[in-house]
Amino acid sequence: MRWGESLLKAAGLTVTTEDIAKLADADLNGRQITNVIRTASTMAKLDGEAVTYERLVEEIEEAIRFEREMLQAPDYLGKPELKAVA
Incomplete structure (x- = not known):
């Protein structure tokens, strides 16, 4: 989808x-x-405003930042290690 x-x-x-x-x-x-369009629409409604091009750009920047942070997330966000019970 474009x-x-x-x-x-x-x-x-x-x-x-x-x-x-x-x-x-x-x-x-x-x-x-x-998701960017839905988020921008929701935020605009909450603020009582129309969706603007600028708001879309802000949401794009936020989506890119989130994606970058998730790719750099520490290993503790992964699966927990299983330990044998002694």
């Missing part, structure tokens, strides 16, 4: 072709794009 006009319109955002091209530069997959 940044499509219909998907962005579903979020209540009017975007230009240039905006979509800029958003497409982000290295996100379809799931991440959908």
Whole structure:
């Protein structure tokens, strides 16, 4: 899934072709794009505002930061080691 006009319109955002091209530069997959749009929409509703291009950019930056931190997460986030009972 890509940044499509219909998907962005579903979020209540009017975007230009240039905006979509800029958003497409982000290295996100379809799931991440959908999550960014949903999060931006939810946050805008909570703030009583419309979804803006700037809010989408903020959510993209947050998604990329989160992904980077998860890739660098320490081993304790992995499976616990099994220990033999003596």
